[in-house]
Amino acid sequence: MVIKGFLLQVVWFFLIVSSSSYASVESEQKKYDKLQDKWLYKSYYKLSKKTIKGITKVYNLQADETKQVNSSNTHALLAFMWSMGVNKKFAIADSSLANKNADSIKEQYIAQTVLTIAMYNRGWTELAKDMTQKSQHNPEFSGLSEKFHKEQLFANLMIGSLAIREGDLKVTQEAFNKIALATDKPWLPSLAKTATLAANGSILDAIANTKTLLADPTLTAYEREQLEQLKEKLTKDGSTGESMDIAQLVDRLIFDSIKTESNQAYQQLISQLSDYIENVS
Template sequence: MHVLNRVTLTKLVTCSVLSIALLSACKSTKSEHQQYTELQRSFSYEAYSGVSDTSVDTIAYGYKTLQKERLKQVGEIEPTLTHAMMSYILSMGLSNDFAIAESDLALAKAIDIRGKYLAYSAQSLAFYNKGWRKMAKQKADFIRTDPLFKTVSQSYPKEQLISYLIIGSVAVRDGDLATVQNMFYVIGEQIEKPWLPSLAKAITVTLNGSMLESLVMLKDISTDPSLNAYEQAKISELIGIAGSKLSDKNKRQQITRITDDFFLDRIKDNSVSLYRDLITNLQKYTDQVL
């Protein structure tokens, strides 16, 4: 794996902080698209993208070369997939700007309809997490309604659960309950967590509907006898937030943050070793560049 030296890392992080501050100062008067264009032209975006373009691809090709026999069963690990995975990981409170950069790289690497569907999903998710809801919804509407993508969403190898997670997470934010149910049903079935689609539906209701209704749904999920101690604790944490005196906006933000991490954690712990190792390596990579 390509590793940045400490000097480059310090410059990248410093420039990132300055760029974020400058973008934040003027975002109130500029459209989402203008902010996006400025982000793409910023030094931190270009520097990060230049590094990731090589480093994350190296990780992907390393798995593709070394794991040929296992890849016959679970599908190839391509740059589009790894950049989309990186985008998801970075969106979990690490860097929304770099998450967008990764989603852009995922789209640039996409070579077929399935790759483009995943990349557009990663872009939509990154835009939602950045707060660019108009652009995020445009992407979500595009992949949901364009005839080209009609049958793509469930065409990924069943073991590539991160693809289902990214697509499902966009649907959660977009209020698309049908896609939420389909994506998280596959995940729940593969990792033997039958309550997962119900949790995803509850979070969808949290973000797009009634907080009271989602609280009732979460309490119902908490009674599932198949939950282990860790899962029970996480569901209880979500119930505590949903029933707290926080504003609905703060409740939604905290619940989204917790569930994004929780969903990835469940996938990581219960996936085939190939994908578990890949997620771990990508998480280690973020420690080097942030």
């Protein structure tokens, strides 16, 4: 009887948790729908749709035929740039445009990935988790995270960035190992692991990892400065639910560290998107 009563309590607990989670998803979905109806969101959506088409065309005129991109690729990159603590609403708008313009399953997957990152950054955690579960159960997306070449730096960065927020060490390591091989920056997987540890609540381990990273003699002055900031943030704020801020700091550091490894035309694309962000902000 005691065991039976205990089992009933366990079942009841999980029913309550499940019900609460479902209610949160519904609530956050309503907020998402409401955001898309706002004048500012709609105005930006129209502006970005038109402007990014032009920026993409200019890039393709300069790039090799094998390195051409479409509007979906550009919107996804821009959405990620917005997500690095710049503008959470516009990150969602460009993620949606990336999805709308996607021509392949891989492009849909990346668009869904950056949209989920934007949801996490917006604070819509349950909706983000729900989107991830739907992606994981989509047979067309099965195994896609492993199918991006190491040279596809920013696709791997987006995949790894989402994995950090979800505390998924396996996918984090896979994505950032590829980036490390392509950029000759062997410390990147350790940095990504540090952010993942912080997301999982292992703050002391994250701080210890950061101290080890700072001993790497190959770091640039900028990278060392950013890691010092990360260590300080972990020490001060790590235990107070600031994991999203930490993830964004790591995103910015890795983004800045790998953008110079891209081909010249792609660097110019990033520069144009940076100018666009500055003008719109």
